[in-house]
Amino acid sequence: MRPGTPEQEWREDCAPRRVMELFTTKWTSMILHTLHARHDGAARHGVLHRSLPGISKKMLTQTLREMEESGLVSRHVEQVVPPAVEYRLTPLGERFVEPVELLYAWGRDNADALDALTPRATSRRG
Amino acid sequence: MRPGTPEQEWREDCAPRRVMELFTTKWTSMILHTLHARHDGAARHGVLHRSLPGISKKMLTQTLREMEESGLVSRHVEQVVPPAVEYRLTPLGERFVEPVELLYAWGRDNADALDALTPRATSRRG
DNA sequence: CCGTATCCCTTACGATACTG
DNA sequence: CAGTATCGTAAGGGATACGG
Numbered sequence: 001m002r003p004g005t006p007e008q009e010w011r012e013d014c015a016p017r018r019v020m021e022l023f024t025t026k027w028t029s030m031i032l033h034t035l036h037a038r039h040d041g042a043a044r045h046g047v048l049h050r051s052l053p054g055i056s057k058k059m060l061t062q063t064l065r066e067m068e069e070s071g072l073v074s075r076h077v078e079q080v081v082p083p084a085v086e087y088r089l090t091p092l093g094e095r096f097v098e099p100v101e102l103l104y105a106w107g108r109d110n111a112d113a114l115d116a117l118t119p120r121a122t123s124r125r126g
Numbered sequence: 127m128r129p130g131t132p133e134q135e136w137r138e139d140c141a142p143r144r145v146m147e148l149f150t151t152k153w154t155s156m157i158l159h160t161l162h163a164r165h166d167g168a169a170r171h172g173v174l175h176r177s178l179p180g181i182s183k184k185m186l187t188q189t190l191r192e193m194e195e196s197g198l199v200s201r202h203v204e205q206v207v208p209p210a211v212e213y214r215l216t217p218l219g220e221r222f223v224e225p226v227e228l229l230y231a232w233g234r235d236n237a238d239a240l241d242a243l244t245p246r247a248t249s250r251r252g
Numbered sequence: 253c254c255g256t257a258t259c260c261c262t263t264a265c266g267a268t269a270c271t272g
Numbered sequence: 273c274a275g276t277a278t279c280g281t282a283a284g285g286g287a288t289a290c291g292g
Contacts, residue, residue, distance in 0.1 A: 009163065010156050010178050016233035018240050020156060023149035023229075026265080030136050030146060037135065045274055052136050056266055061275065070244040082273040083272085095239045099232040106225040107145035113221045114144050118196040152284080171254055182286055187255060208253040209292085 019099060027055055027063045029100045032072065035089050036097040042088040072096055145225060153181060153189045155226045158198065161215050162223040168214040198222055 010017050023029055034051045035043055043051070049060055064087060067073045072093040078084035089097065107114065136143050149155055160177045161169055169177070175186055190213060193199045198219040204210035215223065233240065 009160060012180050014233075015237035015240050016159075016230045017156065018243075019229050019233035019236075020149060021152070023146060024152055026147070026150055029149075030143065033142075034135060049274095054138050054266095056268095057275070058267090058277095059265060062265095071242065077274095081272090083275085085274060092239065092242055095236065096243075098236075099229050102228040102232065103145050103149075103225050104142045106228065107140075107142035110145075110221065110224075111141035113218065114141050116197065116218055117144075117222075175254095183255070184257095184287090185285060188285090203254095207292090209255085211254060 022096070023103075025063065025066075027052065027059060028067060028072075029103070031060075031063060031067065031087075032089070032093060032097045032100045033104055035073065035087060035093070036101065042086050045085050045087070048087065067093075148222070149229075151189065151192075153178065153185060154193060154198075155229070157186075157189060157193065157213075158215070158219060158223045158226045159230055161199065161213065161219070162227065168212050171211050171213070174213065193219075 030052055031048060034048060035041060038047075045060070045064075048064075049055065049057065052060070064073065064075070068075050071090055073087050074090050076086045076088065078086070156178055157174060160174060161167060164173075171186070171190075174190075175181065175183065178186070190199065190201070194201050197216055199213050200216050202212045202214065204212070
C-alpha cells in the first residue's frame with residue numbers, strides 16, 4: 001500500500017471480513033472439511049463425532065443446525081431404527097469448502113511455523 | 127476419501143486444526159492483513175484503530191499484546207510526546223499472513239457466495 | 253497519542269444425564 | 273444412533289472513564 005492510501009479497509013460488512021468471521025466459530029470449518037474429504041461428500045452424525053476429537057454431541061448438533069440454517073449443509077433423516085441421519089454439503093457449502101481447504105493445506109505444509117508460535121495463540125478455547 | 131479410510135483426522139494438536147483455531151480470535155487476521163497491506167509493513171496504534179471499524183481500544187491493545195507474545199508482531203515505542211507506538215510484522219508474522227491473504231482474496235472474489243449465506247452465519251459476534 | 257482500569261453482559265463451549 | 277435438556281464456567285468483547 002502506498003503512503004497516501006486511505007485507511008478504509010475492513011468495513012464491517014465487507015466480504016473478506018465476513019469470511020474471516022466465518023472461522024470464529026470453532027467447529028464449522030472442520031465439519032466442512034470432513035464432509036468434503038469423504039468420497040461421497042456426506043457423513044452421518046456419528047462419523048463426524050469420531051472425526052472431531054473433543055467435540056461434544058451438543059456442539060456438533062448445534063453447529064450442524066446453524067450450518068443448515070446458513071445453507072452450507074443439508075440434513076437427511078433415514079426413518080429406520082436406530083435412526084440414521086446424514087449430512088451433506090450443499091452447492092453453497094462446496095463453495096465455502098474452498099477457503100477451508102486453502103487453510104487446511106497451508107497448515108499441513110507449515111507445521112513448523114505453527115510449532116514456532118507461542119502456545120497461547122492457538123489454545124484459547126478447547 | 128475412500129470408504130475404508132480411517133476417521134482419524136483433526137487430532138487436537140494437528141497443524142491444520144491449529145491454523146483454523148488461529149482465526150477464532152476475532153481481530154488477529156485483520157490486524158495481520160492491515161500490517162501486511164502497508165507499504166512499510168508497519169502501522170501505529172491509531173492507524174490500526176481507524177482501519178478496523180468497530181474495534182475498541184481495549185481489544186486492539188489486548189489483541190496486539192497477544193500477538194506480540196505469540197511472536198507475530200513486534201512493538202516499538204518512540205519516546206516522544208505525544209508517544210508514538212509502531213507495530214510491525216515479525217518474520218513469523220510474515221509467514222502467517224500468507225493464509226490470511228488466501229482467505230482475504232477468496233472473500234474479495236466471492237462476495238456473491240457470501241451474500242447467499244444466511245446472515246447469522248457471519249454475525250454471531252460483534 | 254497510547255494506552256489502563258473497571259464494570260458488565262453475552263456467548264461459546266463443555267459435562268453430564270436422559271429419551272425415542 | 274441421534275439427538276434434548278440442564279447446568280455451569282470461562283472467555284470474549286463492548287462501554288466508559290481515567291492517566292502519562
